[in-house]
Amino acid sequence: xxxxxxxxxxxxxxxxxxxxxxxxxxxxxxxxxxxxxxxxxxxxxxxxxxxxxxxxxxxxxxxxxxxxxxxxxxxxxxxxxxxxxxxxxxxxxxxxxxxxxxxxxxxxxxxxxxxxxxxxxxxxxxxxxxxxxxxxxxxxxxxxxxxxxxxxxxxxxxxxxxxxxxxxxxxxxxxxxxxxxxxxxxxxxxxxxxxxxxxxxxxxxxxxxxxxxxxxxxxxxxxxxxxxxxxxxxxxxxxxxxxxxx
Amino acid sequence: xxxxxxxxxxxxxxxxxxxxxxxxxxxxxxxxxxxxxxxxxxxxxxxxxxxxxxxxxxxxxxxxxxxxxxxxxxxxxxxxxxxxxxxxxxxxxxxxxxxxxxxxxxxxxxxxxxxxxxxx
Numbered sequence: 001x002x003x004x005x006x007x008x009x010x011x012x013x014x015x016x017x018x019x020x021x022x023x024x025x026x027x028x029x030x031x032x033x034x035x036x037x038x039x040x041x042x043x044x045x046x047x048x049x050x051x052x053x054x055x056x057x058x059x060x061x062x063x064x065x066x067x068x069x070x071x072x073x074x075x076x077x078x079x080x081x082x083x084x085x086x087x088x089x090x091x092x093x094x095x096x097x098x099x100x101x102x103x104x105x106x107x108x109x110x111x112x113x114x115x116x117x118x119x120x121x122x123x124x125x126x127x128x129x130x131x132x133x134x135x136x137x138x139x140x141x142x143x144x145x146x147x148x149x150x151x152x153x154x155x156x157x158x159x160x161x162x163x164x165x166x167x168x169x170x171x172x173x174x175x176x177x178x179x180x181x182x183x184x185x186x187x188x189x190x191x192x193x194x195x196x197x198x199x200x201x202x203x204x205x206x207x208x209x210x211x212x213x214x215x216x217x218x219x220x221x222x223x224x225x226x227x228x229x230x231x232x233x234x235x236x237x238x239x240x241x242x243x244x245x246x
Numbered sequence: 247x248x249x250x251x252x253x254x255x256x257x258x259x260x261x262x263x264x265x266x267x268x269x270x271x272x273x274x275x276x277x278x279x280x281x282x283x284x285x286x287x288x289x290x291x292x293x294x295x296x297x298x299x300x301x302x303x304x305x306x307x308x309x310x311x312x313x314x315x316x317x318x319x320x321x322x323x324x325x326x327x328x329x330x331x332x333x334x335x336x337x338x339x340x341x342x343x344x345x346x347x348x349x350x351x352x353x354x355x356x357x358x359x360x361x362x363x364x365x366x
Contacts, residue, residue, distance in 0.1 A: 140283060140317060157252065212256070
């Protein structure tokens, strides 16, 4: 079997590596609970095997991080767990997930996001300069959807910037998603990552890119091969690792 | 890849849930379906007679999460009525810094419909 060190090195992890927090990206350093009651299962072998596929890295940036509770962290861990399942449908793996923390004292009031301007500012101020997709999680966000009775759960640039690139100040420089419940948060982050990777909205309610979250967000988990092809063209999609298994 | 200057969002509609479902999520036991914060925000998008008293109740209830209480203050501000302003003034002495910041923000005159402006 391939060495763990070689697999870790492929996704940029060196030295003593924590399997839960670094290989899987779980903030709480343990496997999250599945809100359906099913046992969430992860496999080191499967995760390492998945790294042979094309993949993207993620930066999860919690803004107002000292306000986050253990339950909020578990929501984000569950999201990573679901994200791996959803993107595996099109042969794309979630590689390295790095967690970043902006405490209230440094958040310049952005632990609460009430306008799109504030969203834009956040994505320029704290975007991580690496090859990962930066996903910002403000502690609270409340932005009514224009022309309806809805509220916005997340927003992204469509076809987000590559490594080393930044958008104009007037544009989002990453994805922004608010935690809104286990399944809603997972659905919203999967959706916004899809936008970042170039996907547009779709009309099918079970597709990840359907523009609204219904009462059963777990159902909206499908990606099709055409969408997979679009994703694979994005500049932040990395080649798979050359790993041998016995 | 060329960066496009478009952005798209995902949202949830208040009509996805009945008023009873939202009130149960806010005032009942922990809901598995959606967070109390989101339920409060969706109550704010509904038009119903008890809206002001529901939001005031959440805002003043120290047993509610600070995310729900913060959202209740913002929604009261969005109601833009003298009764809502009175409820916010009543809450101006709230001890929690995060919730109080929302009360003060919601009481600001001529605030835009969405809330705060970013500090740049």
